[in-house]
Amino acid sequence: MGVTKNALEELLERAGGCAVIDGGFATQLEALGADINDPLWSALCLISNPDLIKKVHMQYLEAGANVLITSSYQATIPGFLSKGLSIDEGEQLLQRSVKLAIEARDNFWTLLQKCPKHGYNRALVAASLGSYGAYLADGSEYSGLYEPDIVLDKLKDFHRQRLQVLANAGPDLLAFEAIPNKLEAQAIVDLLDEQKVDIPSWICFSSIDGNHIPSGDSFKECLEILNNCETISAVGVNCTSPHFIDKLIYEFKKFTKKPIVVYPNSGEIWDGRAKKWMPSECFGDASFEELALTWRESGANLIGGCCRTTPNTIQVISKALKQKRQYVPATMDFN
Numbered sequence: 001m002g003v004t005k006n007a008l009e010e011l012l013e014r015a016g017g018c019a020v021i022d023g024g025f026a027t028q029l030e031a032l033g034a035d036i037n038d039p040l041w042s043a044l045c046l047i048s049n050p051d052l053i054k055k056v057h058m059q060y061l062e063a064g065a066n067v068l069i070t071s072s073y074q075a076t077i078p079g080f081l082s083k084g085l086s087i088d089e090g091e092q093l094l095q096r097s098v099k100l101a102i103e104a105r106d107n108f109w110t111l112l113q114k115c116p117k118h119g120y121n122r123a124l125v126a127a128s129l130g131s132y133g134a135y136l137a138d139g140s141e142y143s144g145l146y147e148p149d150i151v152l153d154k155l156k157d158f159h160r161q162r163l164q165v166l167a168n169a170g171p172d173l174l175a176f177e178a179i180p181n182k183l184e185a186q187a188i189v190d191l192l193d194e195q196k197v198d199i200p201s202w203i204c205f206s207s208i209d210g211n212h213i214p215s216g217d218s219f220k221e222c223l224e225i226l227n228n229c230e231t232i233s234a235v236g237v238n239c240t241s242p243h244f245i246d247k248l249i250y251e252f253k254k255f256t257k258k259p260i261v262v263y264p265n266s267g268e269i270w271d272g273r274a275k276k277w278m279p280s281e282c283f284g285d286a287s288f289e290e291l292a293l294t295w296r297e298s299g300a301n302l303i304g305g306c307c308r309t310t311p312n313t314i315q316v317i318s319k320a321l322k323q324k325r326q327y328v329p330a331t332m333d334f335n
C-alpha cells in the first residue's frame with residue numbers, strides 16, 4: 001500500500017527531486033516602486049497596494065518559481081492594531097496575503113493552458129510567518145536576542161493567532177522564515193502540535209557566521225527539535241549569505257532526514273538600526289547558476305533566493321536546474 005504524499009512531496013516528485021522557490025519578495029516590491037520603510041515592512045503593501053503584491057507573485061511565477069511565498073512575513077495582528085485597524089481587519093489582511101498568491105498562481109496556470117508545451121509546474125503557495133524579531137522590526141531576526149521576559153509561552157502567544165488565521169486561509173504550505181533561536185523553533189513546533197495543523201510546513205533559520213543560528217544555538221540542537229514534528233516537512237536556511245550554504249547543507253544532512261530548503265540572500269548585510277542593506281561582498285545573479293547546481297548536488301531539495309535576489313535570480317536558478325537534470329531514483333523516501 002502506498003502512503004499518501006503531501007503537497008510538498010508531490011511537488012518534489014514532479015520537479016525531479018529539487019524544486020525552485022521564489023526570490024526576495026520585499027526586494028522586488030521595492031524594485032517596482034513600493035516604499036516599505038515601515039514597521040510592517042513588505043506587509044504594508046497588503047494595506048496600500050495589494051495589486052503590486054500580485055504583480056510580484058506573477059513575475060516570480062514567470063521566472064520559474066514552483067513555490068510562492070506570501071506577503072505575510074512581517075504581517076501580525078499587533079502590527080495591524082498599531083496602525084489603528086481592528087482585529088477583524090487584521091485577520092482579513094492576513095487572509096488577503098494568501099488569497100493574492102493563490103489568485104496569481106491560478107491566473108498564471110490558466111494562461112499556461114493555452115501553451116501545451118509550457119514546461120512549468122503548477123506552483124504551491126507557502127504562507128510566510130516571520131519571527132518575533134521580524135515583528136519587532138529592529139533587526140533581531142539576525143541577532144536572535146530577545147528580552148529576558150520573552151519565554152516559551154510568550155513566543156507561543158505571539159505566533160498562535162496568526163498561525164491559525166493563515167492556516168485557515170488555505171495555503172498549500174506554511175513557511176516559517178529566518179527563525180533566529182531554538183526557543184522560537186520549539187514554540188512553533190509546540191503550536192503546530194497543539195493546533196493539530198496538517199499543512200506541510202518548513203522552518204528555516206538564518207545564520208550570520210555559517211556555524212550557528214544567530215542566537216548561538218547549534219543547528220544540531222535546532223534540528224533535534226524539528227525532527228520530532230511530523231508537520232515539519234522540510235528544514236533549512238534562508239536570508240543567509242550564499243557563502244555558507246553548501247557547508248550548511250552537509251551539516252543538515254548529518255542531523256536530519258527531512259528535505260532541505262535553501263534560499264539565501266545576496267550576501268549583503270542588513271543594518272537593522274539604519275534599516276538599510278550594507279554594501280559587502282555579494283553574489284550577482286550569474287553566480288547563482290553554478291551555486292544552485294552545487295547545492296542540488298549536495299542534497300538541497302528546494303532552492304530559491306531571499307532578500308536582494310530578484311525574478312532574474314530565480315530565472316537563472318530555474319534554467320540551470322532544468323537544463324542540467326540530475327538522476328532521480330524512481331521513488332523518494334524521506335522517512
Ligand SMILES: C[S+](C)CC[C@H](N)C(=O)O
Pocket residue numbers: 038039041074133134135136137138139141178239270272275307
Ligand atoms: C529580513 S529583514 C531585511 C526584514 C526587515 C526587518 N524585520 C525590519 O523591519 O527591520
Ligand SMILES: N[C@@H](CCS)C(=O)O
Pocket residue numbers: 023024025026027042069070073128177178239306307
Ligand atoms: N519572505 C520575505 C523574507 C524576508 S527575510 C521576503 O522575501 O521579503
Ligand SMILES: [Zn+2]
Pocket residue numbers: 238239265306307
Ligand atoms: Zn530575506
